[in-house]
Amino acid sequence: MPYDPSAFPPFAVTVDLVVLTVRKDALYALVVRRGEPPYQGRWALPGGFVRGDEDLEEAAARELTEETGLRSQALEDQDAGAHLEQLATYGAPQRDPRMRVVSVAYLVLAPDLPAPTAGGDVRSARWASTDTLLGAGDGSGWEVEQQVPLAFDHDQILRDGVERARSKIEYSSLATAFCPPEFTVGELRRVYEAVWGVALDPRNFHRKVTGTPGFLVPTGGTTTRQGGRPAQLFRAGGATLLNPPMLRPEV
Numbered sequence: 001m002p003y004d005p006s007a008f009p010p011f012a013v014t015v016d017l018v019v020l021t022v023r024k025d026a027l028y029a030l031v032v033r034r035g036e037p038p039y040q041g042r043w044a045l046p047g048g049f050v051r052g053d054e055d056l057e058e059a060a061a062r063e064l065t066e067e068t069g070l071r072s073q074a075l076e077d078q079d080a081g082a083h084l085e086q087l088a089t090y091g092a093p094q095r096d097p098r099m100r101v102v103s104v105a106y107l108v109l110a111p112d113l114p115a116p117t118a119g120g121d122v123r124s125a126r127w128a129s130t131d132t133l134l135g136a137g138d139g140s141g142w143e144v145e146q147q148v149p150l151a152f153d154h155d156q157i158l159r160d161g162v163e164r165a166r167s168k169i170e171y172s173s174l175a176t177a178f179c180p181p182e183f184t185v186g187e188l189r190r191v192y193e194a195v196w197g198v199a200l201d202p203r204n205f206h207r208k209v210t211g212t213p214g215f216l217v218p219t220g221g222t223t224t225r226q227g228g229r230p231a232q233l234f235r236a237g238g239a240t241l242l243n244p245p246m247l248r249p250e251v
Contacts, residue, residue, distance in 0.1 A: 011100035015060045016047035018161030019108040022178045022194045027130045032067050032122040038097045039151035060106050068125045069117035082110035083177035087161055095153045107161045109177040130162050171245040176236035182219050184231040198249050214239030
């Protein structure tokens with residue numbers, strides 16, 4: 001029996017990006033305010049429809065640049081220290097009121113990302129604390145209207161992205177993606193504290209990360225950028241899996 005494309009309902013494909021960074025010793029996500037229906041005026045994750053002549057990663061890079069002015073190093077240069085991975089696919093029938101839309105979400109982790117600049121079909125773009133976005137923060141410095149959920153199913157996508165980051169830094173070297181090329185153990189510890197939302201014992205943390213083969217490599221340099229005595233600088237080693245893992249404290 002010949003294949004009949006008209007026998008199947010049409011649907012669109014979009015990409016959504018969970019872009020996470022550490023700012024002010026807390027985990028922040030990139031959000032945009034929608035300028036067009038549906039959910040006009042609501043905050044959302046950056047993203048949009050995949051064009052017919054581009055693959056998924058090309059669409060993700062284009063939407064990120066168009067809507068926020070940021071060019072993800074993770075999308076352009078896998079050796080730049082940032083991290084990109086496909087997070088999950090979301091295809092609930094009613095997730096988009098316009099039509100049947102399946103979204104492929106990406107997780108991007110990078111250090112020291114600049115302030116975004118709104119463009120395309122969004123009114124504004126900004127970094128916001130993931131605790132505040134997901135209802136765990138006090139909303140300090142954030143619009144009262146942010147108590148309204150993110151557009152579409154982006155609350156769930158963001159929650160999944162944050163949990164992916166939290167779980168992966170337990171058993172991989174992913175936390176170094178939030179750090180500059182050379183960093184101190186204290187700076188790395190603050191990444192873990194920001195992502196997990198807990199305080200860690202400095203001495204115990206130092207012993208674990210420096211005692212894990214291939215996790216950190218001394219650069220031979222020191223820094224006083226944190227104040228106090230000079231601190232030893234490290235770079236990420238070649239290990240991709242941590243053995244033993246850095247287990248998340250129970251809270």
